[in-house]
Each structure stands twice: as structure tokens, then as C-alpha cells.
Amino acid sequence: MKKSKLFLGALSLLAFAACSDDKTNEPVNPVNDGAKAYVKVSVMTTSPGSRAEEPDGTDFEDGTKTPVDENTINSVLLVFYDVNRKYIGDVLLSKDDITMKDGNPDVPEQNVERYGTSVAEVSLGGIEPKYMMAFANPISTANIKQDIDAVKLQIRKAYRDNDNKGFFTMNNSVYFDTEGNIHRQVPVSADQIFSSKEEAATATGDNVIKVWLERMAGKVTLSGAANDNSIADREGKLDSKNLKFVVEGWGLNATAKQMYLSKIYNMDIAQSYPSLNNLLSSFYWNDPTRHRSYWAFSPDYAKPDNNTGVDFPYVSDQVTDNSKFNYVSFNSILSGENHNLPGATVYTLENTVNSAFYQKSCDYRNSALVAAVVVGHYEVEGAQQTFFVRNDRIYLEEDFKKEMANIAGGYLIDKDNNALNSENYSDQLFNIVHPDKPVSGDESKGVQENRVTVELSSVADANAAGILYKADENTDAVEITEANFEAVNQKIYEICGLSYEYKNGYAYFNIPIQHLGKTPVNAETVSAGSYGIVRNHHYNITVTDWAPLSFATLGTGVHDPDEPIVPPTDPSDKIAVKAEMRVLTWRLVPQSVILGE
CATH class of the missing domain: 2.60.40.3690 (Immunoglobulin-like)
Known part of the structure; x- marks a missing residue:
């Protein structure tokens, strides 16, 4: 049996902390230096974990470079918000702004595979940023330069940029902390905002904004x-x-x-974190230690x-x-x-x-x-060919039509008053068709695609074969005409019912x-x-x-x-x-x- 692994996002902007989605109405504070601010952002990717090492039994797997490049961060849009989660500014970093290196000895418990940092200059209109979100390789930047409550409901129909042919889109992970608060955006403190690029470049430790990214795609x-x-x-x-x-x-x-662009937990359905946690209690679904x-x-x-x-x-x-x-x-x-x-x-x-x-x-x-x-x-x-299944029997096509002739024989007779059967059935008398409605029951549920029945191929073929229609035992057999053709085929459907087709096997x-x-x-x-x-x-x-x-x-x-x-x-x-x-x-x-x- 092959061993397979689940893996967490290979490219991560590691967030030490995040805040609740709860709205606030605190006053907006201006920053002292006015128009521009500088921040240092750390970009990290996860390394593979071992099932034996993880108490929760999770496995991790690196992203690939070939044949599909799952890892490359070609660009990152950093979006900043005020204390009320309102949009105040953004900055777009290119791949040249972030130099990735192998390993990260500073955070060994995070299974970091690669890491990189970048200093970003952003215009915030003199307003102090309190939160940030990061969007790597974004499909569109226009509708994510909005307030957080609008961004989290944005829809995407692709998981890669450039018409789903480019780099994998990623954004910061969403999870609940140990208190049951949802973490979507990364908090930004005053100690992480600098007045010059040189000052930001020397920042270390908690003065660096760290965010985990995860890909939008599933694999x-x-x-x-x-x-x-x-x-x-x-x-x-x-x-x-x-x-x-x-x-x-x-x-x-x-x-x-x-x-959804950003991972959603619909509390209209889940009602609360405790009820959500109880609903998903059969597996380890929330992982605040790994920020995901x-x-x-x-x-x-x-x-x-x-x-x-x-x-x-x-x-x-x-x-x-x-x-x-x-x-x-x-x-x-x-x-x-x-x-x-x-x-x-x-x-x-x-x-x-x-x-x-x-x-x-x-x-x-x-x-x-x-x-x-x-x-x-x-x-x-030994031959690839069409066959049909009915009542735990397998029929090749002509045998199936003859079996249907046996079943329909009480209503279709020849000119000698013999019921239609496998012996007097003539080629081309029946067509195999998929009906669009069930013969009985709830029509709204339709007919399964491979369920088929038979019908007379045409009035001319029925007449050429000398086949007459006898509606019941108390009526005389009549010629099949354009006037009664549909009714005859409906009766055949009712009597023969549905079988399973395997066209071309x-x-x-x-x-x-x-x-x-x-x-x-x-x-x-x-x-x-x-x-x-x-x-x-x-x-x-x-x-x-x-x-x-x-x-x-x-x-x-x-x-x-x-x-x-x-x-x-x-x-x-x-x-x-x-x-x-x-x-x-x-x-x-x-x-x-x-x-x-």
C-alpha cells in the first residue's frame, strides 16, 4: 500500500498572532510622520513534517517546483486597515523584493522550509495601521483593496493568476485561537511601523510582521x-x-x-465556535499552533x-x-x-x-x-462491445432487443396473431432509447443517464414487419399508424421498463x-x-x-x-x-x- 501525505502550504507568511473578526468602533489614530510608513515582512515556507512527530497525526508535504511550480511567490499585495478594519492603503511587492533562503533556525517548531524578508514602503494617509492581510500572486487586486468585511466575502473562480495558468494564488491563513476567536487579518503594532526604510531593514523579532500563507487550490x-x-x-x-x-x-x-478568496466559517450555520468545534469533533480541524x-x-x-x-x-x-x-x-x-x-x-x-x-x-x-x-x-x-444489464443478466445488443420482444409480446402481435417474440422479431424493429421521464413516480428526479428502454423505430418498419398493436386482451389488434405510434411506444416503455446500458462497454x-x-x-x-x-x-x-x-x-x-x-x-x-x-x-x-x- 502506498503511503501518501497531506501537506500544508509550502509558501507561508508566518503570523505570530492575529485578531478576532469582531468589529470595533475605536477612534482612528493618525501616525506622526504623515503620508508614508515602512514595515518589514517575513515570508516563510513550511518543510515536511513527520506523522510520528506530530501528536495530532498530521502529515505535511512540500510544494513542488516541477512539473508544476506550486511554490513561487511572484508578487505579494499587502493591504492595511485601521482599527475599525477599514481599508487605508496597500503596497505591491514583486518577487525581486523578497529573497528566499533555505531553512529558518529562528523558528524550528514551525517546520520552516524556506524564508525571506522584505521592507515595504506604503502610503497610509497619515492613519496608523492596525491590521494587515497579504495576497500572493493575486488573480485581481481591484476588489481586495476594500474593508476586511468586504474582502472576506470576495469570490474567486480560479486558483492561479493569468487565467488559471500562472502562479498559485495564496493568502494568509484563517483559524481560531485557543479562546475561540477567529483570526483572519494580522495585527500590526506601533513597534512594527518605521519612519525610514533603513530603520525598518534592521528590525528583528517581534518588530517584523509575520504571516502564514496558504494556497487557494486543492490538489x-x-x-x-x-x-x-x-x-x-x-x-x-x-x-x-x-x-x-x-x-x-x-x-x-x-x-x-x-x-471564497479568504477562508470562511459561516456562523449563521455554525452559530458559535463551541458548536462548530463540536460539529467537527471527529478530526483535528483547528490548529492554532501552526496558524491554520x-x-x-x-x-x-x-x-x-x-x-x-x-x-x-x-x-x-x-x-x-x-x-x-x-x-x-x-x-x-x-x-x-x-x-x-x-x-x-x-x-x-x-x-x-x-x-x-x-x-x-x-x-x-x-x-x-x-x-x-x-x-x-x-x-x-474478449471483445469491446455494447451490452445491457437487466435482472442480473448480461445481454449483447441483438439479444437484448429479442428479450424486449419477448416481454412486449402481449401487446405486439404479427398478422398470424402470434405474440412478438425472439423468433419472429425482425431486425431494425426496435430502437434503444433513453427516456426523458420515468414511467411512474416523481418526474422531477428524471431518469438515470444509462437507463434505457426500447421503442418501435418507425411506423414504416412496424408495418413492414407485419406487427400490429393490441392494447389489451379485450380489444382487437390494430395497425400501427402515425396516430397511435406514440401511444404504442409509451405502452412498450411501461411493459419493458428500464435496463442498464454499457455502450461500447x-x-x-x-x-x-x-x-x-x-x-x-x-x-x-x-x-x-x-x-x-x-x-x-x-x-x-x-x-x-x-x-x-x-x-x-x-x-x-x-x-x-x-x-x-x-x-x-x-x-x-x-x-x-x-x-x-x-x-x-x-x-x-x-x-x-x-x-x-
Whole structure:
């Protein structure tokens, strides 16, 4: 089994202290020297920690320089606020203003990997700064030059600058102190403000402003257990047929479209720090010693009172531009823009949801949980081909149509008054279709993407085959015409019902990404914090094996590979792969998965 690590942000501006988000209305004090002030800022990056060394069991992992540069600070915007948390000024530092060095012997307990300092000159209009926030590699600087209460609600739709192709965006971490006060901004004292650049340059110790930064991105890696990270083929026999599943790639699904710029804890939901702490008590979520926390509230955290499929689709047909999350197609993971081979790493926005989403009672759970999706194809008796599953039987396409003919035979008869069956069925009589409405039940929940039925291909084909329609045993058989064609097909749907299609043998396995929450064995409900992606965490998923082959672990089939994937929510939630998932801080979160289980 592979060991994976979670890692904390590799580039940090280390903050010794921060203050509560509570508002104040204290008088604003002018500084003596008027327009300009100088401060010295220390920039630090964390080194890897050891699970054995940490009493809370956390693992840390360095950011990389290649193949993706996760570490570089290309620029830092320092924003200053007065005692009432109102914006008073800012300064933008370039990478040339901060020289990074290895190690930091002054703060060994912080696992510092690299550090650097810079002196900043800032115009503050003669007002004494009380707080500061830092934004590294900002996507936009315009809407963060505001008061703190406005900044903390800013939304971002990317985690890197330059249209998500540049440097990783970071800002100072958010956490609660031991008294339960939230720390978002860094306090600035009079001893940290200087009247000249030369004076600021000589500052040491507590006279230097130190801030921890954490990346906005989350990071996911999915690998097989083999040395080359590949996932072994799955082979077995089902319904007396030899099957082999070949993995062709993986990708992320149900990813967030937006996230908060600064980490948010919505106290309208949590109500208070004690209640939040109790809610997340199953894991070590708040870490004031390291000036960080390991959970957050995303913009779409709350569960709607009545889901109609608009916000969170039940099925693929309901996905629109208004859906809360991004749902990608099978083809895009198979060979398109979302294709990744096992061993690859993908970055994404923070995405957490209320634990009410992942309870067994939520019948659209899998459309609300961000997941890694493993895609590939089955071979049946050595050939990649379309097949169908119905009542724990596997049918190839023509055999499936003949079986549907047997079922529909009480209503479709030939001119000799013989019920339609597998013997008198003629080619091209049926088309295989995905209906847009269930034959009964709640229409708002739609029809699962790979559920199909049959219908007559056309009036002409039915007439050419000599097929008549008999509505019931008390009526005479009639010719199929344009006038009754729709009613006949509706009756066929009612009688034949729905089966599962695996077009071209395509199937996928949905693996909801686990966070750090721990649910006790046999618990009635799933613990808060059990699923989701939190910024600056690395989720390392290792597929260790396949579950025993069965119809329950076969994976989800595909009817139209260009339709968005909305995994069905099955109370049994069989995943079909064994996988080990770990969350690294650039904090490591491990997860091991048995595909199909």
C-alpha cells in the first residue's frame, strides 16, 4: 500500500498572532510622520513534517517546483486597515523584493522550509495601521483593496493568476485561537511601523510582521498500487460471460465553480465556535499552533430545503449552466480535456458541503460530492462491445432487443396473431432509447443517464414487419399508424421498463473524495467534514484492488458518453475499487479505495 501525505502550504507568511473578526468602533489614530510608513515582512515556507512527530497525526508535504511550480511567490499585495478594519492603503511587492533562503533556525517548531524578508514602503494617509492581510500572486487586486468585511466575502473562480495558468494564488491563513476567536487579518503594532526604510531593514523579532500563507487550490492525485502507478485490469466471470475491465483514465467531477478568496466559517450555520468545534469533533480541524485550520465553508455549502434538480441535478438531463457544480462528460475524461492517467495530479477549487448532503437519506448525494471518476471499458468474451444489464443478466445488443420482444409480446402481435417474440422479431424493429421521464413516480428526479428502454423505430418498419398493436386482451389488434405510434411506444416503455446500458462497454467508478472527518463504525449519520476538498490540502488516492466482480460492483454504465456524469445515488454506494485516500497538508489526506466496494 502506498503511503501518501497531506501537506500544508509550502509558501507561508508566518503570523505570530492575529485578531478576532469582531468589529470595533475605536477612534482612528493618525501616525506622526504623515503620508508614508515602512514595515518589514517575513515570508516563510513550511518543510515536511513527520506523522510520528506530530501528536495530532498530521502529515505535511512540500510544494513542488516541477512539473508544476506550486511554490513561487511572484508578487505579494499587502493591504492595511485601521482599527475599525477599514481599508487605508496597500503596497505591491514583486518577487525581486523578497529573497528566499533555505531553512529558518529562528523558528524550528514551525517546520520552516524556506524564508525571506522584505521592507515595504506604503502610503497610509497619515492613519496608523492596525491590521494587515497579504495576497500572493493575486488573480485581481481591484476588489481586495476594500474593508476586511468586504474582502472576506470576495469570490474567486480560479486558483492561479493569468487565467488559471500562472502562479498559485495564496493568502494568509484563517483559524481560531485557543479562546475561540477567529483570526483572519494580522495585527500590526506601533513597534512594527518605521519612519525610514533603513530603520525598518534592521528590525528583528517581534518588530517584523509575520504571516502564514496558504494556497487557494486543492490538489488531488489518483494512482494505482503498481510501481508505475497503473491500475490493473479487472477480470472475472458474470452471468457465465468472461469480462475484463480496462482502465483508460480518471478525472474530477462535481467540482466547484467558485470559492471564497479568504477562508470562511459561516456562523449563521455554525452559530458559535463551541458548536462548530463540536460539529467537527471527529478530526483535528483547528490548529492554532501552526496558524491554520483544516476545514472551511464553500459558497454552496448549504443544503437546499427542497432540491428540484436545478441546483443539484438528480440525473444528467438536468445539468445546466445554473447547476452549482461542474459535471464533465465520460468522453472528456476518456480522451478529452479532463483526461488524466493514473499517477497524475489535478488541481481544483475548494469545495465543501454541509454534512446533510452526505447522509444516506439524501437521494442526490453523489451529485453534491466532489469525486474522482475512474473511466474505462469492458470486454465481453474478449471483445469491446455494447451490452445491457437487466435482472442480473448480461445481454449483447441483438439479444437484448429479442428479450424486449419477448416481454412486449402481449401487446405486439404479427398478422398470424402470434405474440412478438425472439423468433419472429425482425431486425431494425426496435430502437434503444433513453427516456426523458420515468414511467411512474416523481418526474422531477428524471431518469438515470444509462437507463434505457426500447421503442418501435418507425411506423414504416412496424408495418413492414407485419406487427400490429393490441392494447389489451379485450380489444382487437390494430395497425400501427402515425396516430397511435406514440401511444404504442409509451405502452412498450411501461411493459419493458428500464435496463442498464454499457455502450461500447463503457463504465465508470465514482469515488467521492474523503476529507478528515471520521465516522464511527455503525453510526447512524456520517460525521461532518468527512467529504470535500479544502484549500491547501493534497488528497492522495491509491487504488489498491478491485472488489469481487458482481452486478452490484460492475460500475455505472454509459448510454451517451457526451452527456455530463451525474453518478446515481445508491443506498449501498458500492464503489467497486479498493482505494486508499490520504489528505496531505500541502496537508496530506490519504484514501485507499477498493473499486467496486
